[in-house]
Amino acid sequence: MEKEEKLRCPRCGSINIIEDSDTGELVCAECGLVISVGIASNMKDWRAFDSDEYVKRAHTGAPISPVRPSFGLDTGIIGQDSASKKSVRKLRRTKRHVSDSKEKTIEPALMKIKEIADALNIPEETVEDAARLYRMAAHKGLVKGRSMDAMVAAVVYAACRRTEVPRTLENVASFFNLKEKDVGRSFRFLFRKLGIKIPPPKAERYAYQICTKLNLPEEVAAQATRILKIAKELGATMGREPVGVAAAAVYMACNEMGIHRTQRELAQAAEVTEVTVRNRYKELLEKVRPIWLKQRKEGEKRAALAEAGGR
DNA sequence: TAAGATAAGAGGGACAT
């Protein structure tokens, strides 16, 4: 059935490597790692599955460099890589490969992926990943007998997670008029069966997204990112929904910078409840704020010194 | 009106059976 190469997946060691004839990419059929080219380089950390584990096994160093993340959503930042045209063609050209009927049945799903991607402003890179995941699922017979919408929703959501595009289950589910929990169920089913580990979403991504929604200055996002970094190091985000933590961090950054935003506004932007924002905020106040303020003070001091010295 | 507090209920993960 599957093509086999003499290659081994560097992540899971499987020799079950599929070649995507369109892109020439080598993809591990077991875990989905793209071996030769593509998004693999963007996906750094795979080990953890849920939020708890993520913090427990938090990679120590490696500060998440806040280098202009492309946070998407209605801002013009998405079209960075101008490969859109190429990848659309890539998606269309799926029939050329593999003669069997499976590829044919996949086509409508790919179209749906395109549709939802347009609606939710999802970048091409993510669309391709979703298509790739759907193919893997189809080849393993995981789609048969299940709602195609739910499966498409699941792979789109998964691709968003893998490529760190901040979209919630709710975002994806509502496009298909599905319930969040149903998409979630499909998502978990699919990726348990595929054996693919998908890293938890990063709170920093949501922080930027929230700031964008509320038209907050970049400095707020930068401060929120620092808060989140400290929170992570302290384990204060353990087991919490990243988007909720992000909302609280942004709220705290606003407060500290004299920008008035209510908890309700943050809650709405993050699509969580006020209670969640409150609870996360409370935790951040206790655990993170002291350290954060100290670091800020030190940072300012350094900046002042540097400026004085530079003159 | 914003924010804090509390309680009941749901859904899901870990773990054991």
Add this chain to the structure above:
DNA sequence: ATGTCAGTCTTATCTTA
């Protein structure tokens, strides 16, 4: 496969400043 357990988040309601 099914059940229990601990923990989170949501909804609803009430209180406080």
